[in-house]
Amino acid sequence: MSLACCLPVIECVYCLACARWAWKRLLHSAGHDSETWGLASAVEFEPVPRLCRFILAVYEDDLDDPQWAPPGGYGIDTRWVVLRKTYKDTHGRAPPYLIYLDHKNADIVLAIRGFNFAQEGDYAVLLDNRLGKGKFFGGFVHNGLLRAAEWVFDAECKVLKELLEKNPAYTLTFAGHSLGSGVAALLTMVAVHSLDKLGDVERKRIRCFAIAPARCVSLNLAVRYADVINSVVLQDDFLPRTATPLEDMFKSLFCLPCLLCLRCMGDTCIPEDDMLRDPRRLYAPGRLYHIVERKPFRCGRYPPVVRTAVPVDGRFEHVVLSCNATSDHAIIWIEREAQKALDLMLEKERLMEIPPKPRMEREKTIEKEHSEEHKAALRRAIIMAVPDAYSPSAYGTFDDHLTTSRAGAEEILPTSSGSNIRSRSSKWAEWIKKVFEKDDSGEMVLRGSVPTSG
Structure with a gap:
């Protein structure tokens, strides 16, 4: 009996869901x-x-x-x-x-x-x-x-x-x-x-x-x-x-x-x-x-x-x-x-x-606008964590050799937002090298704070 009472409720919910889908x-x-x-x-x-x-x-x-x-x-x-x-x-x-x-x-x-x-x-x-x-x-x-x-x-x-x-x-x-x-x-x-x-x-x-x-x-x-x-x-x-x-x-x-x-x-x-x-x-x-x-x-x-x-x-x-x-x-x-x-x-x-x-001049402007729009789309893909998305080379918008080598490496690595993580890790390592250095004991200290001999 209780099951029979639930059927109209389920039917109404189903009809409302279908109506919402059809409306959208x-x-x-x-x-x-x-x-x-x-x-x-x-x-x-x-x-x-x-x-x-x-x-x-x-x-x-x-x-x-x-x-x-x-x-x-x-x-x-x-x-x-x-x-x-x-x-x-x-x-x-x-x-x-x-x-x-x-x-x-x-x-x-x-x-x-x-x-x-x-x-x-x-x-x-x-x-x-x-x-x-x-x-x-x-x-x-x-x-x-x-x-x-x-x-x-x-x-x-x-x-x-x-x-x-x-x-x-x-x-x-x-x-x-x-x-x-x-x-x-x-x-x-x-x-x-x-x-x-x-x-x-x-x-x-x-x-x-x-x-x-x-x-x-x-x-x-x-x-x-x-x-x-x-x-x-x-x-x-x-x-x-x-x-x-x-x-x-x-x-x-x-x-x-x-x-x-x-x-x-x-x-x-x-x-x-x-x-x-x-x-x-x-x-x-x-x-x-x-x-x-x-x-x-x-x-x-x-x-x-x-x-x-x-x-x-x-x-x-x-x-x-x-x-x-x-x-x-x-x-x-x-x-x-x-x-x-x-x-x-x-x-x-x-x-x-x-x-x-x-x-x-307008043709050149359109070509430049398309290039900038393409770069912006690549950056947005990285921000949105699209798998295997990365930005173009800084030394050329479309460097084929770099693209090929990086893409080949990405096929070996797990497919996720790993390219974004790898790029951030490399930038972090470069920043650390610029700011810190190792002293005689091998510990990391601020660059310039290590006393020079003589």
Whole structure:
């Protein structure tokens, strides 16, 4: 009898908890994720729509006779397509890609297509994702995407090296969408740590644009490589917000709504500090660009606004319950909205009538601002005790050799906030040497208090 009396109380508590969760989820919109970020400029955002078109070109069977070209075409001169690799060429180890020599923009582009539901190889890459399995220079990565990136790098490093040597003023850009975005991001990280195979090219000549990025790197790596990796997210896109292991998701397709519902409840109830301290939790990589075109509880689309930052916390942590969560993931929509946003930025600059010289100065200022923002993000990661986070070298913002040696050492040491403790210990030891010294009996005394002989 007493048990029967408790059932209504339990039911009421359960209903109240569900109502609270639903209320919090419905109030959360995509605009909240980036409301404190700064606005992106046309200079830094200009490559995004162009690279989206290059990625779309990978889907074509014949670039001379395109079937799904966007308005204005792909902007590709087929004479400068260096090579194309299909599923037959990659043997399912990586998605198809092309290498294009973009003389107009002084850029060497390696573009990778997104996930193909009809290809078993893409499933094999995606499902190879057991937590803690993939390690990369002091952090964790998606193991399947890392293996695909290493395969692409080994296959094309000689071609890329020759192109870089023949075009010393050109940049090297890796771009990808969805599954290809994860491969492109990890390919960039592999390239940064293998610069000798690319002819000792400078790190600043390498960059990546991950369109609709997959969560493929741990938080310390996501912040550490924000100087070379850029992620572009359209409004409510579900993939950069889906922290559920994709292996479990695709194995549970028959109950995907239930799985996403449980993940939403977990993201709502678990404190964000606990998420940040998990060294195996994966995030969208690098600097984030968020295209916002809709407002909560309003119909229709608004002129798109692009916000950018290198956040440590609040890094697309919560799934947005929206009917556009899947459509915002489509590369076609991202290309259209990115081009609209870029046109608005350029129109605003034309109205301001910025002369060429101040525009060049503005480019240098943006580069400096991004560098300072990156340093601030690294420092914040240390303050928040993100595992394996550390500050850049004092003798160079991004010293590759130092990064490699320290990261290699961190893989041997326990993964915790040990890098922070080690840095504090070394500073403390240096301070002690400056202030104290040993006397004849071997005891520590203040420096200068030991009497000198003679």
